[in-house]
Amino acid sequence: MQYLLLLYANEQGWDSLTPAQQQQGAAAYMAYTEALQKSGALKGSNRLQPTSTATTVRNDNGKAQVLDGPYADSKEQLGGYYLIEAADLDAAIAWANRCPGAGHGTIEVRPVWEM
Amino acid sequence: MSPNEGDDQARSTADAVARRSYGKLVAFLAARTRDVAAAEDALSEAFASALTDWPRSGCPSNPEAWLMLVARRKLIDLGRRQRSGEIAAEDLRLIAEGLDAASADAAHEPQCLGGDGWPGEADAIIPDQRLALMFACAHPAIDPGIRSPLILQVVLGLDAASIASAFLMSPAAMGKRLVRAKHKIRQAGVPFRIPEREELADRLEYVLDAIYAAFAEGWVDPTGADVARRDLAEEALFLGRLVAGLLPTAAEALGLLALMLHAEARRPARRNADGEYVPLAEQDPELWDARMIEEAEELLRRASMLGNIGRYQLEAALQSAHVDHRRSGRADWQAAVRLYDALFELTRSPVVAINRTLAIDGLHGPDAALEALPDSASDARLLEYQPYWAARAALLTRASRYGEASDAYEVAIGLERDPAVRRFLQRRQAMLATPKPES
Numbered sequence: 001m002q003y004l005l006l007l008y009a010n011e012q013g014w015d016s017l018t019p020a021q022q023q024q025g026a027a028a029y030m031a032y033t034e035a036l037q038k039s040g041a042l043k044g045s046n047r048l049q050p051t052s053t054a055t056t057v058r059n060d061n062g063k064a065q066v067l068d069g070p071y072a073d074s075k076e077q078l079g080g081y082y083l084i085e086a087a088d089l090d091a092a093i094a095w096a097n098r099c100p101g102a103g104h105g106t107i108e109v110r111p112v113w114e115m
Numbered sequence: 116m117s118p119n120e121g122d123d124q125a126r127s128t129a130d131a132v133a134r135r136s137y138g139k140l141v142a143f144l145a146a147r148t149r150d151v152a153a154a155e156d157a158l159s160e161a162f163a164s165a166l167t168d169w170p171r172s173g174c175p176s177n178p179e180a181w182l183m184l185v186a187r188r189k190l191i192d193l194g195r196r197q198r199s200g201e202i203a204a205e206d207l208r209l210i211a212e213g214l215d216a217a218s219a220d221a222a223h224e225p226q227c228l229g230g231d232g233w234p235g236e237a238d239a240i241i242p243d244q245r246l247a248l249m250f251a252c253a254h255p256a257i258d259p260g261i262r263s264p265l266i267l268q269v270v271l272g273l274d275a276a277s278i279a280s281a282f283l284m285s286p287a288a289m290g291k292r293l294v295r296a297k298h299k300i301r302q303a304g305v306p307f308r309i310p311e312r313e314e315l316a317d318r319l320e321y322v323l324d325a326i327y328a329a330f331a332e333g334w335v336d337p338t339g340a341d342v343a344r345r346d347l348a349e350e351a352l353f354l355g356r357l358v359a360g361l362l363p364t365a366a367e368a369l370g371l372l373a374l375m376l377h378a379e380a381r382r383p384a385r386r387n388a389d390g391e392y393v394p395l396a397e398q399d400p401e402l403w404d405a406r407m408i409e410e411a412e413e414l415l416r417r418a419s420m421l422g423n424i425g426r427y428q429l430e431a432a433l434q435s436a437h438v439d440h441r442r443s444g445r446a447d448w449q450a451a452v453r454l455y456d457a458l459f460e461l462t463r464s465p466v467v468a469i470n471r472t473l474a475i476d477g478l479h480g481p482d483a484a485l486e487a488l489p490d491s492a493s494d495a496r497l498l499e500y501q502p503y504w505a506a507r508a509a510l511l512t513r514a515s516r517y518g519e520a521s522d523a524y525e526v527a528i529g530l531e532r533d534p535a536v537r538r539f540l541q542r543r544q545a546m547l548a549t550p551k552p553e554s
Contacts, residue, residue, distance in 0.1 A: 087304075088305070088306035089304045089305045090306050092304070111302055111303045
């Protein structure tokens with residue numbers, strides 16, 4: 001099965017880190033991504049620009065309603081994702097638990113709708 | 116044989132298979148696809164086919180394997196009907212693989228089962244994955260409030276309405292949450308497996324609670340006259356043995372089995388020859404099943420050596436103390452109060468608090484016990500709880516406060532559903548009219 005790991009964290013947190021801490025954090029993510037890749041589980045991954053860059057779009061009766069800002073204002077924001085292949089939910093949870101994001105935020109595990 | 120006889124035999128064989136094998140068949144059919152709802156649907160269609168087919172062509176020699184084959188065909192049909200690929204070809208191949216062995220033995224010889232006759236080979240060819248299914252239901256990704264009800268439904272085939280009453284929920288709400296949980300197991304890919312040691316303790320709790328709830332439902336029928344309920348207690352004991360056997364170092368699993376065996380051992384003594392209720396204190400210990408009690412004691416000894424105390428071990432230990440008290444004529448009230456204290460610490464249950472007062476009565480007398488009785492002003496549920504009023508009435512009687520005791524019996528009688536228990540309470544109340552001071 002495929003699962004999307006959605007990484008939520010307080011995006012202010014990153015800016016408050018010292019450059020050394022940021023470097024350490026980036027290295028942890030790189031190592032994690034590497035591990036996913038080596039095991040063959042990685043299907044895709046990206047880090048997202050902060051929610052200050054977000055735009056929401058909704059189509060009301062054929063007219064685009066475009067708004068500045070993220071879909072939901074929350075304490076922790078979506079900051080990136082991993083799309084992984086895993087045998088079952090326990091395997092997906094194990095990967096989510098290893099993700100550096102689980103240490104400073106919350107990871108939502110969502111099965112992909114298989115067609 | 117007349118067509119009606121054939122009908123009856125087919126029905127009773129189908130009933131016997133349903134009771135014995137329902138959970139096993141669901142677990143096996145759903146283990147690979149994780150689609151519990153589809154397995155349940157396919158199985159109920161297979162049972163319906165059995166009821167039309169068996170009276171005509173005779174019961175199969177291995178009804179379990181027959182049902183499995185038909186259910187598998189229904190699953191394939193279901194997959195075709197859905198056409199969405201939700202039951203993928205790979206899933207069907209996996210199901211078929213496991214079933215090939217089963218089908219070899221499903222020769223259609225006319226041979227119906229009597230009450231106890233059961234082909235042992237059926238157990239050998241269909242692997243028992245009930246425990247894995249139960250742990251899938253108890254997975255942390257499943258809503259905690261629905262885990263135990265879900266286990267009861269998928270393993271014992273209880274309907275939402277009867278589970279709802281046991282868990283104080285409306286049948287509609289229970290039905291909805293059960294459907295949602297099954298959907299989650301399938302779509303999120305919750306695995307069917309027994310968890311590793313470190314995850315085991317948290318999940319085992321829900322499995323044990325479900326088994327105990329099934330046992331308690333079965334226990335409501337004291338004489339064992341109601342076949343469905345008696346089977347529920349038997350099923351619970353069977354599952355309890357299964358879990359304790361597979362997890363011999365899980366102290367609480369041993370504790371639960373010990374508790375159920377202690378209760379079951381007393382079944383023959385709970386009613387007298389006239390069908391009247393006999394309270395524990397007046398039961399004839401000779402009528403208790405000594406073999407079950409011995410097994411319970413042994414389990415409890417093994418559990419205590421594992422050094423992981425819990426609710427079920429404490430409750431079993433209290434049962435053990437009751438047995439000891441009745442057999443030896445000597446009560447260790449101090450030990451009983453200590454056990455109740457520990458149990459209350461763990462559960463905070465008003466039911467435990469009520470039972471505790473009876474041990475306090477033994478230790479310090481009725482006035483101290485009445486003092487310790489939980490206050491109905493602080494917990495309104497007690498006002499509708501028969502054992503609260505019965506305990507209160509008994510303690511007031513012991514304290515020679517007969518007027519108040521009679522009033523309390525009146526409420527207890529009004530709340531009781533079981534006619535035999537009601538008559539018992541009425542006799543106790545009537546005895547107050549000619550009070551004799553107790554020793």
